[in-house]
Amino acid sequence: MTAARLPLLMIADMPSVQVACRSVLQPAGYSLRIAATATEGMALFQETEAQTVLLDLGLESGGGLAVLRDMVALRPEARIIVITATASLPRAVEAMQAGAQDVLTRRPFDAARLLAAVERAVEATLAPAHDGHKAAVRRGAKAEPETAGDVFIGSSAAMRAVQDMIRSVAGSMATVFITGESGTGKELCALAVHAGSPRAHGPFIALNCGAIPQHLLESEVFGHMKGSFTGAISDKQGAAAAADGGTLFLDEVCEMAPALQTKLLRFLQTSTVQPVGAVRPRRVDVRIICATNRDPADAVRRGEFREDLYYRLFVVPIHMPPLRARNGDVAEIAQTVLDRFAREEGRQFDGFAPEVLALFRRHSWPGNVRQLLNVIRNVVVLHPGGRVTLDMLPASLHRAVRVARPDSTRVPVPVAVSDDAARDGLDGLIGRSMAEIERMVIEQTIARNGGSVPKAARVLDLSPSTIYRKLEGWGGKP
Structure with missing residues (x-):
């Protein structure tokens, strides 16, 4: 992860909060710029072009919420993580309405949740080409038409099959269900379906069901009326209504709470939305595309996802292949993004040494395209140019390749697990x-x-x- 390219900005005036966040983020490889006032924070936001921000709403100087709104207005693609004193539903609703990506609490301080929120935010800013475009349509702007070939880099058989499927299904109204590991480009696939459809000039609204607190998700999807609950200070249009005439993309759909799954099923059956607190439903014209990095059929078997909703959504499945299954695409993607990142940084690179490409082909890339992009970004930011050699790659990549591919001269010795050992393991579960x-x-x-x-x-x-x-x-x- 290259924090140099995307500095993290923190706006907080409490030393304890600053120290706690720094102690979690710096060991994870992030650099952190800290501002103690709203004025200083806005100045650093503009100066550093920060894409990921940690903002404490409880600034003694005041104006935490105003700063949030100003940052969203100034840079809509920025990912802003809000920190509040305690878990307060009205405060969380207000922050999400103002454009916050995530809401965390400082009492109790949750290090793992902070790191996960930052990882999600930074990953979103490190997505492949069309990041700015994607950020705009996420908030309901109009999407310009483009083809699947513009969105995906790679000519492997696996990706050609995906592109053929996108072209076949784009013109229909059928619900598309995209599966695949994290980092394979599921949202870009959804955007390609939308861009190739008659709805291309309508809104493309993306909602990550796993990143929004469950108690806010219904309001985010269907909206709410002023006064419908504590903190509902004005009417809010939900994502379903905002996507009217276009496409609604529900990412991590298997993370929806059961009660909301029921309402989503009703929405699919009736094409109407009823905001929280509203008396009458409203009809909308929306195409649904959803995605998950899990096996949706397994989620049904576990009782975590409604079977009737699964069959309603799983009309046209598209599976995004992992990078390790896209033979030959690794080198093509690496060269394309190396050229692009070099232009952004004003540097000149002359491709990759053969041993680097050989290492790229050997690696299993558990983080898929997103991981490859991070590696190339790291190289471009930390080196002045020239041919990319092995010593320019992140040490973490070398370690990962060594672990994944041990010395081939060593013969692994099979280890038998005795029946007694197996019984011992089961005894604790029976x-x-x-x-x-x-x-x-x-x-x-x-x-x-x-x-x-x-x-x-x-x-x-x-x-x-x-x-x-x-x-x-x-x-x-x-």
């Missing part, structure tokens, strides 16, 4: 409910990953928001 076993597995996985919920989520193939929700239900803290 007699327990599935809920107890699930809690044991999640908590022990978090512990084995140093308390990191995002890392545990990757091991368990779950969304971090799912784990956070379960921990909150158990009364525990990550």
Whole structure:
């Protein structure tokens, strides 16, 4: 992750908050610029061109919410994470309405949640080409027509199949369900479907169901009326109504709470929305595209996703292949983004040494295209130019490749697990409910990953928001 390109800006006047955030973010490789007043914060925001901001709403100088609105107006693509004193629904609603991406509390201070929120924000700013375009349409602007070939880099058979599917389905009204690992470009796929459709000049509204607190999600999707609950100081148009005449993209749809799944199903059946507190529903014309990095059928089997909603949404499935399955695309993507990043930084690079491309082809790229982009960005920011050689690559990539591909001269020795050992492992589970076993597995996985919920989520193939929700239900803290 290259914090040099995307500096983190923190606006907070409490030394304890500054120290706590720095102690979490600096070891993770982020650089942090700190402002202690609203005026200083806005000046640094403009000076550093920061794309990710941590903002304490409780500034003694006041104006925390005004600063938030000013930053959103000045740079709509910025990701702003708000910090509040305690978990307050009215305060959280107000911040989300003003444009905050995430709302955290400083009492209790949750290091894992802070790091996960920053990771999400920075990843969003490091997306492939069309970032500025994507940020604009996320907030409801008009999308310019473009083809799938403009959005995706790569000519592998796997990507050609995806592009063919996009061209086939774009012109219809059918609901599209996109699956794939994190970092494979699911939102770009949704944008390509929208851009190739008759709705291309309508709004493209993207909503990450996993990044919005569950108690705010209904309001974000369907809107609310002034006075419908504490903190609803004005009418709010939901994402479904904002997408009228265009496309509504629901990312991480499997993270929706059951009650909201019911309302989404009703919306799909009736094409009407009813904001919280409204007396009458309103008809809208919206195409739905949804996505998840999980297996939606497995979520149905687990009882986490309604079966009838699954069949309603899973009309045209598109699977985004992982980078390791896109033979030959790694070199093409790397060269394309190297040229683009070099232009942005005003530097001249002469391609990659053969051994670098060989390493790229060997690596499994667990973070997919997003990880490759981060590696290339790191190289461009930290080096003046020339041919990219092995010593210019991040040390973390070298370590990952060594771990993934041990010395081929060593012959692995198979380890047999005895029946007694297997029974010992089962003895601790026999007699327990599935809920107890699930809690044991999640908590022990978090512990084995140093308390990191995002890392545990990757091991368990779950969304971090799912784990956070379960921990909150158990009364525990990550």
